[in-house]
Amino acid sequence: MLRKAVVIGGSIAGILTARVLSDYYDDVVIVEKDQIENNFNTRKGTPQANHIHLLLVKGRNIIQNYFPELEEDLLKKGANKIDFLKDGKYLLPSGWAQRFNSGIVTFTLTRTLFENTLRSYLKKNSKIKIQDETSVLSFESEKKNKILLKANKGQTIQADLIVDCSGRNTKTPIWLEAIGYSKPTEERVDSFVGYATRRYLVPKNFDKNWKMLVILNKPPVNPRAGIIYPIEDGKWLVGLSGIGKNYPPVDEKGFLEFTQKLESSEFYDSIKNATPDSEIFGYQIQGSRKYNYEKMKEWPENLIVLGDAVSVFNPFYGQGITSSAIGVQVLDNMLKNQKFDGSFAKTFQNKLAKAIALPWTLGTSEDLRWPTTLGKKPTLLTRLVQNHAQKVLLLGPKSKLATKSFLEMMHMIKSPMVLFHPLILLQLILRFKKEENNS
Numbered sequence: 001m002l003r004k005a006v007v008i009g010g011s012i013a014g015i016l017t018a019r020v021l022s023d024y025y026d027d028v029v030i031v032e033k034d035q036i037e038n039n040f041n042t043r044k045g046t047p048q049a050n051h052i053h054l055l056l057v058k059g060r061n062i063i064q065n066y067f068p069e070l071e072e073d074l075l076k077k078g079a080n081k082i083d084f085l086k087d088g089k090y091l092l093p094s095g096w097a098q099r100f101n102s103g104i105v106t107f108t109l110t111r112t113l114f115e116n117t118l119r120s121y122l123k124k125n126s127k128i129k130i131q132d133e134t135s136v137l138s139f140e141s142e143k144k145n146k147i148l149l150k151a152n153k154g155q156t157i158q159a160d161l162i163v164d165c166s167g168r169n170t171k172t173p174i175w176l177e178a179i180g181y182s183k184p185t186e187e188r189v190d191s192f193v194g195y196a197t198r199r200y201l202v203p204k205n206f207d208k209n210w211k212m213l214v215i216l217n218k219p220p221v222n223p224r225a226g227i228i229y230p231i232e233d234g235k236w237l238v239g240l241s242g243i244g245k246n247y248p249p250v251d252e253k254g255f256l257e258f259t260q261k262l263e264s265s266e267f268y269d270s271i272k273n274a275t276p277d278s279e280i281f282g283y284q285i286q287g288s289r290k291y292n293y294e295k296m297k298e299w300p301e302n303l304i305v306l307g308d309a310v311s312v313f314n315p316f317y318g319q320g321i322t323s324s325a326i327g328v329q330v331l332d333n334m335l336k337n338q339k340f341d342g343s344f345a346k347t348f349q350n351k352l353a354k355a356i357a358l359p360w361t362l363g364t365s366e367d368l369r370w371p372t373t374l375g376k377k378p379t380l381l382t383r384l385v386q387n388h389a390q391k392v393l394l395l396g397p398k399s400k401l402a403t404k405s406f407l408e409m410m411h412m413i414k415s416p417m418v419l420f421h422p423l424i425l426l427q428l429i430l431r432f433k434k435e436e437n438n439s
């Protein structure tokens with residue numbers, strides 16, 4: 001058994017990491033800057049928690065594997081189990097998707113309930129301690145290519161393994177540079193996305209045949225998208241997003257006007273008489289950012305980085321939690337099968353980079369379809385696959401298989417090859433022939 005591991009950040013990536021480390025380490029300490037004990041509100045360190053958080057099926061599967069009681073607990077606490085195409089009504093750029101039992105099932109709930117429920121399991125694990133109200137301030141060199149942490153109140157924290165899960169504002173690149181390492185290179189795709197989100201009470205007489213309403217944006221003509229989904233306590237979370245600096249306003253009038261510019265009036269009609277239950281929360285993000293730690297020549301033996309601290313995705317595609325879960329699974333497999341030696345941490349960053357390459361490509365190549373997005377254009381092969389994916393998505397109103405396959409790819413439960421199913425290819429040829437005859 002290894003001795004002590006320290007995790008910086010007690011949010012979703014940090015919780016999952018601590019859970020896995022407790023199978024291998026005697027002592028796992030989460031160091032979190034916020035006060036989290038008995039704090040059931042949105043914390044300063046996770047302002048994104050006010051916004052829509054879709055849990056992709058891949059992420060749900062990995063997380064439930066580590067916390068088997070999760071589904072039952074969440075449903076008891078008021079989360080909703082949603083089949084994306086039976087309970088969800090989707091407006092695609094080419095029309096409404098067909099509704100049917102797709103088997104693509106996940107939960108809808110507030111991110112705060114999700115995070116707090118996960119954290120509650122750690123309290124039952126005697127190997128894990130949470131040290132809240134403690135900010136890590138810097139790294140310091142220790143002997144033999146190892147680092148230790150300097151935290152507030154003059155603390156020095158030493159560990160056999162340190163895992164940075166401090167999220168999108170991670171200071172690891174700066175802290176590494178300060179002790180003589182080089183700075184990692186980074187990739188950025190800036191699509192300038194804005195979110196505005198508000199809770200509503202579900203109207204008493206609401207008799208629509210959906211639990212979740214999704215109005216997708218329509219490249220390149222309409223950059224606005226909206227989603228309504230049920231959370232706990234009979235409420236809806238209503239989220240708007242705009243790409244290319246079309247930020248949804250956070251004032252009452254502007255918020256409603258934005259909903260009227262979505263591709264369907266069903267969105268506005270659904271909320272216009274609903275009672276708001278919160279202020280309107282805003283969030284502006286540039287887009288996606290990935291640190292290439294795997295390319296660094298020198299790397300500390302006892303440091304690894306995962307979750308948003310490595311890669312931040314445009315939240316529109318719901319990939320953040322799932323990518324953190326994928327990273328934790330990579331770590332688990334390595335600890336199970338590999339000796340913890342001087343090259344462990346470097347090998348981890350390599351494996352992680354490979355594991356998150358798919359979500360990175362899926363999300364950023366979608367973003368790069370907007371002329372307002374800044375970033376390196378995808379390779380020819382990626383562009384071809386992505387063009388094909390768009391054509392498959394547009395088949396949606398006429399083809400259950402096309403929509404289901406597209407969602408399975410976006411939920412990371414099937415590879416993009418699912419879009420090359422012979423029946424889908426046949427449907428595309430027939431559509432092409434029909435368009436040719438009509439022209």
Ligand SMILES: Cc1cc2nc3c(=O)[nH]c(=O)nc-3n(C[C@H](O)[C@H](O)[C@H](O)COP(=O)(O)OP(=O)(O)OC[C@H]3O[C@@H](n4cnc5c(N)ncnc54)[C@H](O)[C@@H]3O)c2cc1C
Nearest residue numbers: 009011013033045048053054136167307308315318320321
């Ligand atoms: C608007 C928005 C919407 C999103 N929607 C989705 C979605 O639909 N689906 C999805 O899967 N993901 C979504 N995400 C991403 C998702 O929130 C994250 O991927 C997820 O929270 C995992 O992040 P994390 O644990 O790595 O980091 P975070 O959740 O950001 O947590 C970092 C933690 O580290 C702590 N910390 C930071 N610095 C220090 C320090 N120096 N010392 C100690 N503690 C520190 C912070 O207080 C915080 O608790 C969205 C993000 C945004 C911004």
